[in-house]
Amino acid sequence: MSPSIMTKGAIDCDIHPSVPNIEALLPYFNDHWRDTISQRGVHDLQTIAYPKNAPLTARPDWRPKLGMPAADANTISTQALDTFQTSIAICNCLYGVQLLMSEDLAAAFASAVNDWMIAELLNKDPRLRASIVIPTQNSEMAVAEIERVASDPRFVSILMLVMDEKPLGRRSYWPIYAAAQRHNMPICVHAGSAYKHPVTSVGWPSYYAEDYASQAPAFHNMVSSFICEGVFSEYPDLKVVLAESGFSWLPAHLWRLTKFWRGLRAEIPWVDRTPTEIARDHIRLTLQPVDAPPTSEQLERLMDHMGSDEMIIFSTDYPHWQFDGVDVIPDGISKELATKIMVENPKNTYPRLQ
Amino acid sequence: MSKYVVAAANEILPGQRKLVNVRGRPILIFNLDGDYFGILDRCPHQGASLCKGQLVGLVESDRPGQYNFTRNNEIIRCAWHGWEFDIRTGKSRCEPEKIKATQYNINTKTGSEIIEEAYEAETFDVAVEDNYVVVHL
16 A cells, blocks of 8 residues: 555644745735835744745755745645645644734734635635634734634634743633633644744754754643643643644653652642643644654554553644655554544544544 | 550540551551541652651642642651652542552550450550550551
């Protein structure tokens, strides 16, 4: 069986359309913001999270001669969906909305990006879905944006960055989680930073390799924050998808958190069962980039440590360069597990896909 | 099952604890409002002496940010890693069905009962009119 057939019908939970340029968004701003963008000379909101020329940012065969990769529905449909024969792909648009200092400007950009996605992506290929881009700078405005577009069933989750202004479990974010639960959407926490802080807790690293690898400790912090702050105690139906996070680090981190929780649980009495159990019920992780060990025996051991075959959900991370050809399912994942990862687990994670 | 007299009842007043040794086993006896409880003086985690731990209350919560504090001094918190054990049941607070301190049956008997029923009171002079703490092994 060729791998392309193997992923036939799969649900791809993490692909990245690019906003082609600021002009593409202009129709989706009101006159004031359109004028502001022109007056202030806002020419682009691409961030340093995925530098345009970094090999990781776009696979060579998915990189256009000119302009941004994955910047229109036709390209995405052909390269991402047709190639892998996936039935559905969820667009997580990484644009610099969360970086802006002005809450009002951020809200305007979030709305523009969502409206651009509706018009240019969702309306053009029925297989596409999207995460709602929100201005995390202000939870009230974020909820307003969720309420504005949530009636569109093609929005299936809500996008946040793993490194925002504060740890994501903090109560100031809870109105967003209440809205997510109300509308049957998971929160998708994606790798990346709002750059309100250095990307490591002790300051800026020198190299991109360090920056990219430091996403994992940021995910550790967010898993701890969501659990310890009691987000899942307050919103028992909420799921959090960690996207582009890797997953090999999770069992070790949960083991450590559970170990300390046993002695410190009186501090957070709403955490009334082990963090490991809570994570199994509420945390999901996308497949690519796979940071798993190379052999099937080692991979089986890792899955055993995770203690659940329901946590990993299929993703290609298109157009990021995580693998070549169609080798998206790593060796060592059994056919049975691959089937769960590709269809069943995503459906159980995103109620709007059922 | 053997019964051992380990202390005179008035040696361990409400709120107090006493470490006794019964056939080589260190057993920690507590008096909670007149009821006696006994657990092995060994934390099931790494074997620390629970006797050296702090007595604390029970903290529970209905939702994040809410702290319900009850049962003051009915929980012993291990001095090494802070694991809490319910003195009344021996069960840990973190994983009560999985992690437990070994519990012993404790009750009080009068001196006359002890003399009549020939309890083992190796180190005691038992007086008929007094009450005694008995460990069942």
